[in-house]
Amino acid sequence: MHSIIIIIYFSLQTLLKVKTVGYFMHKTNINENIKKTLVAKFIGNCGFCFTDEVDCLYIDFPYVSGAYGFMSFDARHLEALSRHEKEVYFLFTHAHDDHFNRKEVRSQKLKTAGPFGIRCYANNYITIDQLNKSGPWHITAFKTTHALCIEHYSYVLEWYGTRIFISGDTKDISVLRKISNIDILISNPLFLKEIVKAKRINDFKKIVLCHFRTKSKIAHKTHKKLIVPKQGKTIILNA
């Protein structure tokens, strides 16, 4: 997926002036002000760590680095999993290797939620309801389609009043008919292509692109709302 070419990725980085901070700095920077700041740290593919610098929720991480020719990631992201001061949680859209690393999830007994494939493989599985009782977030799962996948979920993640839609690997935007008032769209390139085609780009305050290939160009025209993050960087979501 993600191969149609219109604009150049690297020029976007400059144009969009993404607000970023160093990934491994957050533990030393905790104070009252940034506790309320919600950020998403981009690890690679659809892998993010959402955090208010106290609680952490990973989405589609850990995955198998470099699976199917998609992004590999800095190994320090894996090492960081055991170094969090508070318990962290893991939510997956589906069980394909470029989103989910069953070996890591099992060996580290990660507290893991997600659809059917995840339920089969995780050895410390929790339901979305249990996940919602475990942190300051509220997550709603939506069954969406993805090729060669028994079950795939997209999610609405609500945290400090900010509503975020996470597409995962689906390209079917009809799921958005059931959902309103989304502030931030976290989208794969094919889902975004459909959003652009349906002229719905203005439904969102910000759009964060993920699961793109670093050397490819992006499947849509540039837009001031679009953020194309560099791996390892942090996007402030509720600024």
Ligand SMILES: [Zn+2]
């Ligand atoms: Zn994928």
